[in-house]
Amino acid sequence: MNILILGAGEVGYHIAERLAHEGNNVSVVDRDPVRLKRVADNMDVRTVVGEASHPSVLARAGAADAELLIAATASDESNMLACQVAHSLFRVTTKMARIRDTDYMEHRNRLFGRDDLPIDTVISPEKEAAKSILRRLQVSSAMDAQEFSGGSVQLLSFKVTPKSCLAGISIRDISESLGGIKACVVAHEHNALWRVPDANTTLLAGDSIYLTVGSAYLDDLFHHLSGGVTTEYRGRRxxxxxxxxxxxxxxxxxxxxxxxxxxxxxxxxxxxxxxxxxxxxxxxxxxxxxxxxxxxxxxxxxxxxxxxxxxxxxxxxxxxxxxxxxxxPHIVTLVNRTIYSRLVREIGLDIVVSARFTTAASILQHIRKGKIYGMSSLGDGMLEVLEAEAMKTSAVVNVPLRELNFPPQSVVGAIIRGDQVMIPDGDSVIAPGDHVLMVAHTDSVRDVEGMFEVSLEFF
Amino acid sequence: MHIRGVIWLLGVLSLFYGGSMLLPTLVALINASGEFYHFLFAACLTLLTGLLSVRYIGEQPQHLTHRDGFLIVALAWLTLSLLGAIPFLSIGVCESVVDALFESASGLTTTGATVLSGLDTMPHAILLWRSMQEWLGGMGIIVLAVAIMPLLGVGGMQLFRAETPGPVKDKLTARVTETAKVLWYIYLLMTVICAAAYALAGMNWFDAINHAMCTVAIGGFSTHDASMGWFHSTLIEMIAVFFMVLAGINFTLHFAVLNNRFSPQAYWKDEEFRAYIYILGVVFVVIAVPVWWSDSDDLHHVLFNVVSVATTTGFAVSDYSQWPPGTNMLLFVVMFIGACAGSTGGGMKVIRVLLLFRQGLGEIRRMIHPHAVIYTKLGEQTVEANVVQAVWGFFVLYMVCYLMIAVIVAMTGVDLLTAMSATAACLTNTGPGFGHVGPADNYAALPAAGKSVLMFAMILGRLEIYTFFVLLVPEFWRK
Missing domain, CATH: 3.40.50.720 (NAD(P)-binding Rossmann-like Domain)
Structure with a gap:
């Protein structure tokens, strides 16, 4: 696919890297040649120096053949104008723009659309990062919490403390040590390396895990885990x-x-x-x-x-x-550079939000429309979560999970059938129409998508 | 400074004022009473003054600086007080020139302090003229002139700024003429509804119109010596309470509500409005409890008197000086707070008191967080430091003026309570005070010198000190 990215700042750089890595033809436009050089040196993309909204610059960057435009310059106005130019002059099919000003965002429904400012999707990285920080503050003992499938499934992150009931337990026995609560460990971190665990993995003190649980069992889970991690707020926070x-x-x-x-x-x-x-x-x-x-x-x-x-x-x-x-008691650290986000965990800081991962995840989620509904990244961007719908023709349907040949480093975290949430084991069967929550290593994401017969769709 | 332009404008205002005198003249003609000639004389004299200034002495100004604005407004209030006194003097209801001037200034500044007694038997023309003066002064006769005459448009904003009360003055519309028009439409609408309500509640039409004009102007002149108490009607009192509170709200806010499909939530979003209502509520409760305990008055009388004094109107239904001690002190204090900025009420204005209070809280916060960046805020709006400074300056000047005038009034041979309260009542444009100028008495007994000083205090209070004081600074007159 031909993709045009405007702005080679922190956000643009990371998206470009990600999309180029996935095999797309990416062009990056920026008015700063120095920044562009950094892009050109590190990835296989075309770079064009110039003002993002100028028609001639867009033409040089190949707007005429582009199917997707991502306007991510620092200026809201430039981004909006660039989308208009791309729409009117080059008929670019899908346009995404980064808008940070809350004043514009308040009127987004009436401002952006086919007949108004032609922006299909508005992204706002700061808002994404803020959302993820707020999420971490809300669930005080968990380090991260994400909701899927309209809030019926929770994806929670914990650090295994020495006193915790999870320390020394293997994945196989996790439900037992949680007092029978059905939960599935979908990601495991040991020595700053995130993996999708198998049944024999043993949790050690100091490791971090992500687990899926039905929202109904959230309180029970916290009750079991409250081994000195929870903070009680007396009076005002x-x-x-x-x-x-x-x-x-x-x-x-x-x-x-x-x-x-x-x-x-x-x-x-x-x-x-x-x-x-x-x-x-x-x-x-x-x-x-x-x-x-x-x-x-x-x-x-x-x-x-x-x-x-x-x-x-x-x-x-x-x-x-x-x-x-x-x-x-509770520390959230914003870190942008990949090298630091691993380091930080090693020096003992628990909670890290990386702005670029939250943004990239939300953009990728918009791109992978179609049968994949939710998408976000976990564990310093090493893992991804997908919420996909199982089609009738898909290979995953009507076969017990243990007989399915999943790509390496991938796991089914939850199956959602109507209002019902199932935390699966080897005997569970996915029915057509079910929503499946999957966690996979970044390298396996494409294969997982393939299993659900998802093509890159727009509209 | 453009003296001929100033004179021209004063002439225009005199023409307006003379024109409005024709209305009581007409009433006198219909009633076939002897005041007809006196009013005709006064109207002709005023019109003639205006005509002379406009045609021969003055010259239409092309441009007004804001210095011209201050000068015109201050001179206009003096001139119109002077011209408005002619009927009182010529008919002879006032014994001395000072009395006539006092009555006229008290009307125009919407103070409502009177030297007249025997109002019940007074000719209708005179009563109407008093009410009309209050009504014209309420929203400001200069604002009216700006509204009617588009040719004032250029310098209109200077005049508008100098006459309307409040620390910050906003244009509601793109053109100042339109803003002035909007304000007067709202004012007129309120007056008409108020008059209709009074009439429906049992007043005769003449009383209804007079009282409506004085209520909405937050003035306080009545057509009866016993003021609103004459009607002995709780319904009328409650209507008056409603319209006094309404007229004490910033007219900009009324405009916002009217413009916003009558959504009354817009009132509650305004911090000054909330503070205004809370102050009224708290003062009422604090006064009502001891009054109810000592059984010295009815609670609806308490409500009426509290609203009347706190909005600086000055109507009375009962003699609040009979209430337990302490309640009077509280009334005395709320008089200074007054109504909202941009309303027809007087006092220092709720918003200024609120700002000073906020500023004080900010200083306390600064002690706890020495490195914090702290702004004084109203709602979500940050109040600029220069506005807060201007408010501080205003507060100090207001208090200094108050104390100095009170000392001078006391020196003319008035007792302490009367001097203190009369000065407060005049400076805040309330009207009745305590002691010998309480709701049951009037200002007639004060010495002439005292009345002259109080007259000055009324105009000073109406123009919010700065507009007047700026003329006393030598720099103002320098080229």
Missing amino acids: HVMIVGGGHIAYIVAKELEKSGVQVRIIEHNDKRAKWMARHLEHSVVIAGDALDQVLLEEENIDEMDDYIALTNDDETNILGSLIAKRYKV
């Missing part, structure tokens, strides 16, 4: 956010709504003022996030959560380590 970027703004705004007391430390004076103007109850502090005096002045030791969201990975990691030393 206090959250410290370091860095005042767009993600921090969305997170703070949402937290304010649920009555959380938020403190934001922002280095840049101008940005701190902007935040103070636009947030209602949060306290915005202009200062250095690593300044010990400042942190103690703001009672870092009494915070319930610490979220590091600056643009600088190093500051985030160091800040989180400081917060850990002050015994903040």
